[in-house]
Amino acid sequence: MIYTVTTNPNIDYYMDLRAPLHVGGINRSGRELLAPGGKGINVSLMLQTLGKPSCVLGYLAGPTGRLLEALMKDTGCGCHWFWLQSGQTRINTKINTSPETAFNASGPALGQADIDALCAFLRGLNPDDQLVVSGNLQKSPPGAFSALLSAAQEAGVSAVVDTSGAALREALAFRPLLIKPNGEELCELFGKQASTPEALLALARQAQTLGARNVLVSMGADGALLLAETGRVYRARLRSTQPVISTVGAGDSVTAGFLAGLLDTGEYAAALRLGAACGSATAYSPCLAGRDRIESVLPAVEVTAL
Secondary structure (H helix, E strand, C coil), rough: CCEEEEECCEEEEEECCCCCCCCCCCCCEEEEEEEECCCCHHHHHHHHCCCCCCEEEECHHHHHHHHHHHHHHHHEEEEEEEECCCCEEEEEEEEEECEEEECCCCCCCCHHHHHHHHHHHHHHHCCEEEEEEEEECCCCCCCCCEEEEEEEEHHHCCHHHHHHHHHHHHHHCCCEEEHHHHHHHHHHHCCCCCCCCCCHHHHHHHHHCCCCCCCEEEEEHCEEEEHHHHHHEEEEEEECCCCCCCCHHHHHHHHHHHHHHHHHHHHHHHHHHHHHHHHHHHHCCCCCCCCHHHHHHHHHEEEECC
């Protein structure tokens, strides 16, 4: 089973404006959409689209938590929730207009008992399970991120990690199966600037030296780079593009597509191709892409070994 961790899940409220954003004035929406959100949840939803069952692990709180619980039941994804005693599950507003704009709430605080409960669950996983840990642990006790990865390691489970900053640096010590930073996050990790794929690859090699087995760097319109644990390097590019509607969940779609492709084929090039297709298809959609959109993008993805 694939388990995805979303410590700070949310409800995404999408609005398509009729006109460009007017700061300081009234903006009218032409279409609205309410959907489950959060990086791990996005990964599970995309895995569901790809025919891969998974189980969402996360914290919920208050009436908005009940609403998110109901929304997730409608998706068909398995879920195991940990309920907080105070606070509210957050609602984020995503404005699909030019420029793309988002308002993200901070969410409830986590106590040590909340982290301990999730760690106890992770220690019960099986070595053949897969774990995806996405996002940062806001308002949590010190060392919480390392505690989760340590619990998974005790169970013999390798983790896929999509986070940034100090949490990403902590993750490297646990030899994650995969890390998936974007270019900016990879530069932040080492306090360096890198504006070319070659420079980003050099930083990816540093991350691998520090413990990451595979490093997948998403580069937006420039595609993606994969430094595999075999030492081989692959690059994904799009031969043709479409207008970007929303980048929300695009990186999570890359993670889900790569993991699904790797489990199905065991081949890094094929996994990268599917990951790039899922990420691009989501960027071309108002929310997470459906199967038809992914399959329409897939032929345009070119993967080369460098």
